[in-house]
Amino acid sequence: MDVLFLLLDGVIACLEPLNLMLIVIGVTVGLFIGAMPGLGSVNGVAILLPATFLVPPTSAMIFLAAIYYGAMYGGAISSITLGIPGASTAVATTFDGRPLALSGRANQALVTAAIASFVGGTFANLLFTGFAPPLASVALSFGPPEIFALMLLAFATFVGLGGDDIPKTIFSICFGLALAAVGFDVISGEPRLIFMDITGFMHGINFLVLAIGVYGIGEMLWTINSTRDDITMTGAEITVRNVMNAAKKSVGAWRGTAIGSGLGFFVGILPAAGATPGSLMAYGVTKMTAKNPEQYGKGSINGVAAPEAANNSASTGAMLPMVTLGIPGSPTTAVLLGGMVIWGLQPGPRLFTDQPDFVWPLVGSFYVSNFIAVLVNLAFIPLFLWMLKMPFTILAPVIFTLSVVGGYAATQDMHDVWLMLIFGLGAFLLRILDYPLAPAGLAIVLGPIAEPTLRQSLLLSDGDPMIFFDRPIAGPITIIALVLIFLPLFKLIFDRIRKKT
Amino acid sequence: MAFSRRMLIAAGAAVIGMAGLMGTAQAWEPNKPIDFVIMAGKGGGADKMARLMQAIVEEESMSPKPLIPVNKAGGSGAEALVALNTAGDPDHTIMVTLNSFFTTPLRQPGLGVDIMEFAPVGRMAEDTFLLWVHKDEGISTFEEFIEEAKSRGDGWVMGGTGKNSEDNIITDFLNNNYDLSIKYIPYKGGGAVAKDLAGQQIDSSVNNPSEALGFYESGDLIPLVAFTDERLPMFPDVPTAKEKGADFSYYMQRAVVGAPGMSEDALAFYQGLFNNVYGSDKWQKYMSDKSLQGDKLDGDDLKNYWQTQRDRHEEILKASGAIK
Incomplete structure (x- = not known):
């Protein structure tokens, strides 16, 4: 019961005029930062961090957390309307959001994304409030072998999908892994795969550069090539009734929402992972367990709901190691931790007990921000839909410009812009040859987590792979992952045998 | 927020402008935002420190133009070192460094980086282990x-x-x-x-x-x-390795450097700026909270310190076989 009173105090603190105003501003700013390709929550929070010492630390934290929340909602907007992922966390949202928009159901996709985000955020908030300290010990029990097993499981959800061309999926994953290996090798301490000694490759290939190239530039070229004339992308009328109808239909996305909420939170609380792997895994699992997996990628609302519920749930989840352990669960929370240092707070296991006046208003702000974010988001939907009414001849240059700006914004390096354009062209060609590109995206996100943890584990065990099987948490996860990876093979053999008899 | 920041900057500029009118020598000042390169990724120790310095500079309007943090973590600092070495405008490019400032050029001679060419703005602290x-x-x-x-x-x-x-x-x-x-x-x-x-x-x-x-x-x-010379005030009961008979101590520099080719006037400005940061209450509190050691060093003192540190790291890396 104590928790409820503390939470109530926290929520009341958030409703003070200054804090409430900061939440509304933060959520709205975050929504646009998230929607702007390349400018994810990390950049938004980092840019606005120095501005926050004008207000007390608690208010500052509430403001930054509101931006974080808003950005998670905003990422879906450009993913759906333009097909350019607004942030790395919203890449999976393009898989089905974009086809929905192209078939004139953009409003459905946007409303479903908003509602799924709200549900995911609320679910995570409840878990956070009730069980933060015990969940922190779960995060601690994940060492390198456990994290690697989890990454293997994430890959498995993409390989084990029936329907897709499996050799091409594997090729796509390997291609992504090779790109992920570029840059700096933590284990040997040496630079690696620095093409032509170009210094831009030293920071590795940023996932967002690949994603904007593939889904922004590549998609634009594809649309130009496949339509060859003016098209308007949506015929939907923008009325309150349409939005209400879409909201009702979003109930059909309950499965994706549920999977996304649960998986997102769990992946989010593990330091090192964060919301991007969470959203991709949620998409993979939702598709894999669906009755009609062939519908995914063509405009399934579950395919929109899963990653969106997951990225919101994961962003709250990532706050958990930050608040309870002083360890960032995602790049954005790493910057927030820096903020706490600037305000003179000591992040760590004692924050919860030593600084209740800071922690509980922050937790309260998760609830308030989440609620306000869904309202602000729904209110802006007509504006985003209006954008889609423009003919593609106007929209294409807009997409191109946003992609270039987004490619530059992430690292402020022209090198990345050129790389993005190359990826765009490459993606267009691969798409003509019918290669799936989502697995490459997954690989470039998970590779930098999977590879060091694999090598750390093998260092720990002197090269014995049994370390992935004989540990109580890693073992079951590895076995499930391997079963999923070999499932298509089993199916194939099973089908052959059945044909013979 | 932007509005009040602009006001602060304007106020700062006005004060400095007045000082100029009152007859003091016309000192060099940045005329555009300063690239503040961080030799590590977002959220790490160096990053937190850099953002704290940026916040102090902005809060107390110490500089007429803001510091803009840019993270260049690639290649254990190699990316950041190369960026400074090839900076188009060395008078507006500074960097927060750690010990990879010594080790990375030793391990990757192909980068063509000579740390003694960097401008010695100021060592802000030494971190302990x-x-x-x-x-x-x-x-x-x-x-x-x-x-x-x-x-x-x-x-x-x-x-x-x-x-x-x-x-x-x-x-x-x-x-x-x-x-x-x-x-x-x-x-x-x-x-x-x-x-x-x-x-x-x-x-x-x-x-x-x-x-x-x-x-x-x-x-x-x-x-x-x-691994310090004296016991740390924060951990008075923890002995040093020296007390245990080993002739060994090791620190990590937390320093700000300017791009090679920075003019004397610009260097003087940044040295003054980071002297002010070092003297601020927030920085002093941060140093005692995080058990940071080390006095402020700049100019030739800092260069001498770099020389000894580089020689020491060369010796250590040779001994471990990391370099020949």
């Missing part, structure tokens, strides 16, 4: 650690940030000096090391106080020995 174990290990002294680590051979695991890095150098020292065979596992960041030690995934770490402090306060991690 301690040896940490988990409380459930049942070890409370350095002697017990040596005994236990020796009996477990390469079953004793030390986690640390990066290969051939500060943490690796200290681990090598322990192995060589006490005839141990501790296994070193490189991690991406000190936070992850502290977390894995708290979760008992590894057996020990040589984290900076700022990285381990949270778990120290909660009682999960215990410091056994400090």
Whole structure:
């Protein structure tokens, strides 16, 4: 019961005029930062961090957390309307959001994304409030072998999908892994795969550069090539009734929402992972367990709901190691931790007990921000839909410009812009040859987590792979992952045998 | 927010302008935002420190133009060093550095970076290293650690940030000096090391106080020995390695440097700016909170310090076989 009173105090603190105003501003700013390709929550929070010492630390934290929340909602907007992922966390949202928009159901996709985000955020908030300290010990029990097993499981959800061309999926994953290996090798301490000694490759290939190239530039070229004339992308009328109808239909996305909420939170609380792997895994699992997996990628609302519920749930989840352990669960929370240092707070296991006046208003702000974010988001939907009414001849240059700006914004390096354009062209060609590109995206996100943890584990065990099987948490996860990876093979053999008899 | 920031800057500019009118010499001032390169990724120790400095400069309107942080973590600082070496406008490019400032050019001579060409803006502090174990290990002294680590051979695991890095150098020292065979596992960041030690995934770490402090306060991690010349005020009961008979101490510089080719006038401005940052209450509080040591150094003193540090690191890296 104590928790409820503390939470109530926290929520009341958030409703003070200054804090409430900061939440509304933060959520709205975050929504646009998230929607702007390349400018994810990390950049938004980092840019606005120095501005926050004008207000007390608690208010500052509430403001930054509101931006974080808003950005998670905003990422879906450009993913759906333009097909350019607004942030790395919203890449999976393009898989089905974009086809929905192209078939004139953009409003459905946007409303479903908003509602799924709200549900995911609320679910995570409840878990956070009730069980933060015990969940922190779960995060601690994940060492390198456990994290690697989890990454293997994430890959498995993409390989084990029936329907897709499996050799091409594997090729796509390997291609992504090779790109992920570029840059700096933590284990040997040496630079690696620095093409032509170009210094831009030293920071590795940023996932967002690949994603904007593939889904922004590549998609634009594809649309130009496949339509060859003016098209308007949506015929939907923008009325309150349409939005209400879409909201009702979003109930059909309950499965994706549920999977996304649960998986997102769990992946989010593990330091090192964060919301991007969470959203991709949620998409993979939702598709894999669906009755009609062939519908995914063509405009399934579950395919929109899963990653969106997951990225919101994961962003709250990532706050958990930050608040309870002083360890960032995602790049954005790493910057927030820096903020706490600037305000003179000591992040760590004692924050919860030593600084209740800071922690509980922050937790309260998760609830308030989440609620306000869904309202602000729904209110802006007509504006985003209006954008889609423009003919593609106007929209294409807009997409191109946003992609270039987004490619530059992430690292402020022209090198990345050129790389993005190359990826765009490459993606267009691969798409003509019918290669799936989502697995490459997954690989470039998970590779930098999977590879060091694999090598750390093998260092720990002197090269014995049994370390992935004989540990109580890693073992079951590895076995499930391997079963999923070999499932298509089993199916194939099973089908052959059945044909013979 | 932008409005009030502009006001602060305008106020700062007005004050400086007035000072100019009153007859003081016309000093160099930045005429555009300053690139503030961070030699590490977002959220790490160097990043937090850089953002704190940026916040202090902005809050007390110390500079007429803002510092714009840019993270260049690639290649263990190589990317940042090259960026400064090739900076188009050296008068508006400064960088926050750590010890990879010494080790990375030694290990990658192909970069063509000579650190003695960088402009010595100011050493803001020296970070310290301690040896940490988990409380459930049942070890409370350095002697017990040596005994236990020796009996477990390469079953004793030390986690640390990066290969051939500060943490690796200290681990090598322990192995060589006490005839141990501790296994070193490189991690991406000190936070992850502290977390894995708290979760008992590894057996020990040589984290900076700022990285381990949270778990120290909660009682999960215990410091056994400090690799400093004197005992640290924050850990008065923790002996130094020197007290234990080893002639060894190791620090990490937290310094601001200017791009090679920076003009004397610009260097004077930045030296003054970071003197003010160093003297601010916030910086002093941060130093005592995070158990940072070291006096402010700049100019030739700082260059001399770099020279000794570079020679020392060359020796260490040669001894460990990382370079020839």
